[in-house]
Amino acid sequence: MSSIKHKMPEQQPEIRRRNFDEVALGYDDTTAKAEASRCLQCKTAPCRQGCPVGINIPAFIKHIREGDFTAAIDEIKTKNNLPAICGRVCPQEDQCEKFCVVGKKGEPVGIGRLERFAADYARARGRKQKVILPPEPLGKVAIIGAGPAGLSAAGDLARMGYKVTVFEALHAPGGVLMYGIPEFRLPKEIVRQEIEELKELGVEIVVNAVIGKTFTIDELLTEEGFDAVFIGTGAGLPHFMDIPGENLNGVYSANEFLTRVNLMKAYKFPEAGTPVHAGKRVAVVGAGNVAMDAARTALRLGAENVYIVYRRSEEEMPARAEEIEHAKEEGVEFRLLTNPVRIIGDERGWVKGLECIRMELGEPDESGRRKPVPIANSNFVLDVDTVIMAIGQGPNPLVQQTTPGLAVNKRGNITTDETGRTSKEGVFAGGDIVTGAATVIQAMGAGKKAAAAIHEYVQNKRKGARNSQ
Amino acid sequence: MFTILKKQELAPSVKLFVVQAPLIARKCQPGQFVILRIDENGERIPLTIADFDRAAGTITLIFQEVGHTTRQLGRLSAGDALLDLAGPLGKATHIEKFGTVVCVGGGIGVAPVYPIARAYKEAGNKVISIIGARNADLLILEQEMAAISDVLYITTDDGSKGRKGLVIDPLKEMLAAGEKIDLVMAIGPVIMMKSVAEVTRPYGVHTIVSLNPIMVDGTGMCGGCRVSVGNKNKFACVDGPEFNAHEVDFDGLMARQKMYHSYERREHRCGGDCSCHR
Ligand SMILES: Cc1cc2nc3c(=O)[nH]c(=O)nc-3n(C[C@H](O)[C@H](O)[C@H](O)COP(=O)(O)OP(=O)(O)OC[C@H]3O[C@@H](n4cnc5c(N)ncnc54)[C@H](O)[C@@H]3O)c2cc1C
Ligand SMILES: Cc1cc2nc3c(=O)[nH]c(=O)nc-3n(C[C@H](O)[C@H](O)[C@H](O)COP(=O)(O)OP(=O)(O)OC[C@H]3O[C@@H](n4cnc5c(N)ncnc54)[C@H](O)[C@@H]3O)c2cc1C
């Protein structure tokens, strides 16, 4: 048996760096079966503890090995409402695959790749899951935010028999899947199809509904007759560095840059009405997944030089190794141990340079990583015309500000117990709004847990109401 | 879909729509705005809610055709529908009885000033309004403003209606004459709001302006609408759109509004010669 994963075909770097088509192309039937044969079908299945939604990994892999691909996807879908998405964007190396026994001596089984294969196989054949809904809904639940947390709670509750309405502020559901993660990593058509399937379960999605503005949570619970509310509003508030020059033309938050390109399709301008300014020389500040996405997007929009500017060293970069590798292959240049101090503008108010200072690593800080300290008199100017800030996001305060009795921590994240219960009766929360920016599958896991807690809450409440009659 | 029930031309290239939007009409307050998208390829643009009828479930939008999207909007007729309409967005105007309030509206800015002035009036204020435009043809909502103002001044750049001059002229005179003014609310082109701020600053009269930076989501997610106010960055869509005029960095706002000029020109295929790009 091979000690490494079967390779997934990819578009060549020199071609893909200029198009928005998907980079990774997926396994064919034969490769999928071969990769599935690498799984030892462990009785204890340690891989499962790494999956926040608890997919029965050996069971679905066994179906693939046996060539029963539809059985594989049916198995996955009992736990995961969005498998084609997770198979693509889960950081598997930190989740399921991290615990895989095969990985002890070589590379783990390509669980994510196999999940993607099964989901794509079913999608290509238009295969849908069967659901039988109870004639009388068990209750009415409102979900705020159509990101992975909200969608996963919605799917589970619908399958249990609830009437579910999802309220989404933007014009398209999907959250970061739609506006943040680029087309070349996660085609939007796939997101649309997986959401379509949720609608077929009876989930109603109301777009253009900004909760806190269009409705408040209290109105949903009282006037609109919802039994419970789940808040999955994500970590959408972009951080800036607070350095001089940040309001010059040509400075973006990664959120804005990516939203213009992904959600608004600015790469098709003027056919699509939203413009984006990519520039010729682009500095992306930060080194997480968001930074890699912004850098690779800038390349595809035609930038000649794209730099990742990061104050720590390669080792501390928070992005997935695979994303860093892809960015390097495509020609993104890394300026590490470098920290921006000022953005320089021209007389018309446009960016013309990024003044940086070189850094060295000192003593470890609270995070355990060695703290970068500036080297005196090492300033230099990076000649760029666009600067994209990808240094993290906080919680959007709209819902918290308009919901009395909802407890938040000092960062503004909603506080919950481990089942997703907030301080306010009938209100649950999960995903990035609770944890801060994390991952798609963690948000989905939180949505799933909350769905179970909501079910229990609503049924107890109804029982109480019946008993007191 | 949000159906356009009524269309009216208020001035050349200024149009009024009454749009079916019951959820927004139910909640909106003076000072708030919506973000709309005409169709699948459309961009998201903000427009102020110029009026609303809660019982009928409608809102009124008044817009000036300045570029691609507002022109496309202008070509729609009653019976057509907008694909997306989100709102009400932004903070509502703080309305209470201040005493004497001067409401200044320049050009298309009269549209957002109108519901605010009306609310000040309903709250028991003395409302002095100053509305202006380049010429008589471009002046909008004169009757409406007259109906809710104790005093109404009209100015035009060319003198074709009311006084020849700028909207700040009557304001300057009132202040110089020592008239007691408790609050000034000014909405219009940034350059106008900036000059109003400069006029009231020496007198220490509290002055509010409604800012119109380029927006995308309107929910605080992109940061594109950031404006420096009191040397701190504010997101106009959620922290505003109204701010203390004496703290706003108007020059920064004007520069940022031009960010896409070269793109907007390309999109028009007019070479940038049309009136909106002068
Ligand atoms: C560029 C980028 C790349 C990423 N790449 C990866 C990756 O490869 N793998 C991975 O696992 N994770 C990745 N992440 C992280 C991951 O996307 C998030 O952790 C995940 O999307 C969080 O899900 P969520 O449902 O909590 O929130 P979100 O996905 O943020 O969704 C929240 C939704 O709520 C809506 N909303 C907000 N406020 C309101 C309101 N008041 N009323 C109504 N609706 C509202 C928002 O519009 C949004 O649609 C990435 C993130 C970004 C930004
Ligand atoms: C809170 C707010 C309320 C507004 N209310 C009104 C109103 O009631 N009536 C009205 O006529 N106009 C209003 N505007 C301005 C209106 O949004 C712009 O005129 C419109 O977006 C121009 O789009 P366009 O494609 O037609 O023109 P373009 O040619 O694309 O742009 C012309 C100019 O409009 C501005 N602009 C472009 N895109 C946007 C955008 N997405 N958001 C904001 N400004 C943009 C830029 O300064 C640009 O240079 C408001 C703006 C804001 C922020």
Ligand code: SF4
């Ligand atoms: S959902 Fe993610 S963590 Fe779970 S099995 Fe699939 S790839 Fe692994």
Ligand code: SF4
């Ligand atoms: S740990 Fe690895 S080998 Fe074992 S069942 Fe899971 S995937 Fe298969």
Ligand code: FES
């Ligand atoms: S428009 Fe995006 S934050 Fe205000």
Ligand SMILES: [Mg+2]
């Ligand atoms: Mg436009």
